[in-house]
Amino acid sequence: MFKLASFILIAIVASDVARSEEDPKSVQCAGYCYNTIKPMMDFITGHQDTRLIQMQAKIEQLEHQLASLPRNEASTKFRPVPTFKIQLPNFVKIGEKSYYIEERQKIHFFEAANLCRQMGGDLVSLQSLNEMKALSEHLSLVDDYWTDINELANRNTFEYRSLTTGFEPAFFKWAPGRPNHAYNAPCVKLYNITMIDVPCDEKFYFICQSRD
Numbered sequence: 537m538f539k540l541a542s543f544i545l546i547a548i549v550a551s552d553v554a555r556s557e558e559d560p561k562s563v564q565c566a567g568y569c570y571n572t573i574k575p576m577m578d579f580i581t582g583h584q585d586t587r588l589i590q591m592q593a594k595i596e597q598l599e600h601q602l603a604s605l606p607r608n609e610a611s612t613k614f615r616p617v618p619t620f621k622i623q624l625p626n627f628v629k630i631g632e633k634s635y636y637i638e639e640r641q642k643i644h645f646f647e648a649a650n651l652c653r654q655m656g657g658d659l660v661s662l663q664s665l666n667e668m669k670a671l672s673e674h675l676s677l678v679d680d681y682w683t684d685i686n687e688l689a690n691r692n693t694f695e696y697r698s699l700t701t702g703f704e705p706a707f708f709k710w711a712p713g714r715p716n717h718a719y720n721a722p723c724v725k726l727y728n729i730t731m732i733d734v735p736c737d738e739k740f741y742f743i744c745q746s747r748d
Contacts, residue, residue, distance in 0.1 A: 627657070627746045631670040634746035635660065639676065641741075645723045648682045648742035649699055658700040659684035660726075660743040662707050671743070672729045680740040683731065685724035687717075696724070700745075 627634035636655060643651070649659050661684045662668050675681060684699035685708075694717045698705045711730035715721075723736040726743070 627744075628674070630674060631667060633667070634748065635671065635674075636744040636746075637674060637681075638742050638744070639679065642739040643742065644739055645682055645686070645736040648740075649684070652742070652744035655744055657744040657746045660745045661685075661698050661700040661705065662726075664707050665709065668707070668709060668726075668729060675726075675743075677728045679727075680732075681726045682740050682742040683724050683726050685731065686736070687722045687733075688736070691719060691722055 627636050636652075636657065638648075638651075652659050659682055660671070662671070685696050685705050686699060687694060687696045689697060694715075696705060696708075696715075697703065709729070709731055711727070711732045714731065715724075715733040718733065721733045721735050723734055724731050725734050725738075725740050
């Protein structure tokens with residue numbers, strides 16, 4: 537509005553100056569017109585100043601209110617990334633031991649050994665033919681399962697050891713023609729109630745036995 541009033545005043549004065557060249561009497565209107573419009577301009581200017589003061593007061597009031605608000609401690613504290621624990625599966629009692637039989641995912645020997653440890657057990661370490669037969673009743677005869685038997689530390693002497701005990705296994709039941717002691721096949725799987733030496737990086741199901 538202030539700009540509009542200024543524009544009107546300038547237009548009137550300019551018009552009066554132009555007319556004064558034609559009619560000298562009209563030059564008196566310039567002062568009259570200015571005196572008439574000046575109160576309007578003063579009002580507009582004063583009104584704008586009042587609004588600015590009011591806005592500044594509101595801003596200061598809001599800043600004071602924000603400063604007095606309590607901080608949300610939950611938003612300022614460090615929130616740690618949640619950690620996930622492996623959910624221990626149910627071990628099933630079969631004979632004198634408890635076992636967990638994994639038949640959903642196939643993994644290599646070292647992953648299987650590590651998962652069994654995280655579950656609170658070890659890869660299965662068969663101790664007798666009776667144990668093997670009892671366990672086989674819960675296995676698929678067309679699938680393969682890791683055992684803890686391996687010759688990783690004794691490839692030159694072909695001495696198998698139990699990963700669980702570190703000693704020579706108490707029981708073997710090799711498939712016909714096995715073991716062939718191939719250098720790239722130092723781990724042992726269970727298949728159709730027999731043992732077969734295979735590469736450790738092949739992927740099979742696995743059996744864990746509880747330490748209890």
